Structure formats: structure tokens, C-alpha cells
Amino acid sequence: MSQAMGSASGLLSWWDEEFFKMEKVIMDQRFILTVGSMNGLNLRVRIGNIYVHNVDSEGDALWETLRGIFSEENVPWCIGANFNVVRYAEKRIGVESKKKPMVEFAEFIEDCGFTDLPMTRGKYT
Template sequence: MNFGSINIKGAGGAGKAVEARRLISKYNLSFFAIQETQFRDLSLSKIRRFWDNTSFEFSKVDAEGRSGGLLSIWNATIFKKEQEVKNQNFILTKGKIVGENTDLVIVNIYGSTSKTSRRIMWEELLAVKNTITGLWLMLGDFNEVRFPEERFNSQFDAGGALCFNSFISRGGFHEYNMGGMKYTFLSGDGTNLSKLDRVLVCDNFMNKWPHASLLALGRNISDHSPLILTTTNNSFGPSPFRMFNSWFALEGFDETVRKGLDSICDSRFKDEVLATKFKAVKEELKKMAQK
């Protein structure tokens, strides 16, 4: 089961829904956590735009005015909800992965801009964790950093970080190494960077999926990076081509490979660029073999 998260900074734009669906399809997401919908009454028709034609369920928290708002949406054929807890800053959804007798607790989080409110939320989540058992996964915009190096060109709040790290330690949470972007938030003037978005998991979650991968993508539709947590292996199909040592001695081999690698790909995603170039190299090698 794969998970995604983004602080979308307003769920009204059609382009944002299109990008969400693209991420869901590309990364085979079964659960998508969205923060800052900025809607007081997010209608079913607007929610439906964020998913494809497959069966889905959702849970939401309305924004206060134009501030906040949460939406959790998931594949109803893969994850079955059994319990829900929510307030203005998080949606907790407990259920089971279809075919597995494992309780999974997924928490979609939007940390308040108020330091006091965030500290209250840490205590609320710890209290809930003591009463709801299962494999815990928390993802979203925590609005807090853990270490000075998680901020660039902005002030580090040592007191806030201390409380946040205490919450993580007391809750027994861990983080996967994050690939892609080092910082997940870019300020409007383009000068300040912070790692505000993250994924926290409990011991048992990490033990079940020790090789899961976490990726922070480029900020295309928001000033926050989408996060992708992949626990299942994605199949990228057969290898583009086989390589034999004898090919290196063929006349014109180097030029043929270089021609394929020089092919143009407009994608913003490095894996797609690499796959396109491999395909181009394969086609050029076929042409060389036919001469």
C-alpha cells in the first residue's frame, strides 16, 4: 500500500486535482492525505475530481474561514475504514488492508501555526495512540522542524523543536530517509526553506516495511512538496535492453549510444527522463544492427 501527502494551499483549482490524480496513478497510491483545502464545505463533486474512476471513500475537516481544511481519500477496494477520530488539525483513520489482518492507523496532519496549539496537538495524539492500537503512520504538514539544518535562511525555534522531538520519542515514532527534495516548503518570496512536511511511523510499521521509500517531489502546484511513501514494489516492466561486453568493441557503438542519450524528454521527473533515454538508446542500437 502506497501513501501520498500534500499541503495543497487551496483545493479549488482544477489543475491541482489533475496533478493529484496524476500522482495517484504514477505512484499507485491507495491513500492520499491533503492539507489546507481552504474550503468550509468541500463538496463531493470537488472531492471526486481528486480521484480516478475507481471506488473511493473519504473523510474531511472543513476549514475555519479560508484557513486549514483536511481531506483524506483512499481506495475503498484496498483499505477498509473501521474507526475515525478528527479535529481541526488531524484526521485519524483506522482500518485494515484488504486481505491482511493488520490494523493500520493513518493520521493526516496539519500543524497549527500557533506553537501552543501544536503542543496541545502533540499531547492529544499521544493520548489517542495509547487507546488505538495498530501500525501507526502520520503524514502531512507538521509546521515544525526537528533540527537547525531543517531550516535555511529562517529562524530555528529550539523550544518548538524540543517539544516536537519529545513527542516523537515518547510516541516511539521513526522516520524513513527522505529522497528528492531536502526542504519541503519554500516561502512566497523564494528566500526561506524548511522541512515542514514529513512522515512518521511506529516501530511495528517500520518492521513490517523496512525497505519502504520516502520521496519529496518538486513543488509544482503548491509551495509545499508532495510526499510519496512507497511500501510496495512498483513494476517498471522489462529491462529496456540487455548489454553485452562484446558490443563495446563494435565500430560506431559509442556514437550510437551517445545519440540515444542526447534525445529530448520534456518530463520533470527524472525516472521518466531516464526511461525515455534508455528507450532511445535501444532504438538506435536496433538501427545500427540492421545496417
């Protein structure tokens, strides 16, 4: 469990040890990243749980920290996150979009080679 930061409630990650065997965990107040293997599949994976506060000044340092971690080894990632930023202004309905954080976030996704999966049918995604 990652400790709370400010008024945030912290992060919690858990898994079924019969399905996922954790080898290593990297933890910060903003993320819990695990490296392990999926039992019976002979597949090593990294799973991330990330929460980014809605503070523009945190973005640069966090993106750089995560870039370094994500580039450490050639193992697939699956990330579940609330980044509190969007890549495209049209995704922020009724809220003023700030260009610098959007550009930094888009560069982060591109640099890490991530695929931004489309989320559909939900009011909040």
C-alpha cells in the first residue's frame, strides 16, 4: 500500500498469488508498480497502479521518473491509472484544457510506446 499524499487516500494493489507471482515492487506516493510472472503462462509482466494529482507542477518530474522505470527491461506493461490529464482537448468537456500538461502527457505515452486504449460506454473513463 502506498501512503496518502495530502488529502488523497493512497493506493492499494492486490493480486491472486495463484495467478500472479510478484518478484519486485516499486512504490511511491503516486504509484505502485509490480514485476512478476503469470503462473502457468510462462509470461513475465509488469503491472502498474498510478494516480497523478491534478497539479501541473508534478507532471514533468513524474513523467521522467516513470520513463526511467518503464525503460528498465523489455517486459510488457499493463497500467491502470488516473492521470488527471488528457491527450486531446476535445476529451475535456466543459473544463478548460491546459496545453502544456496535455503535450507532456502525449510525449510520455509516445516515449514509453504505450497504446492508449479507447474507453467506451462509460460516463467516466
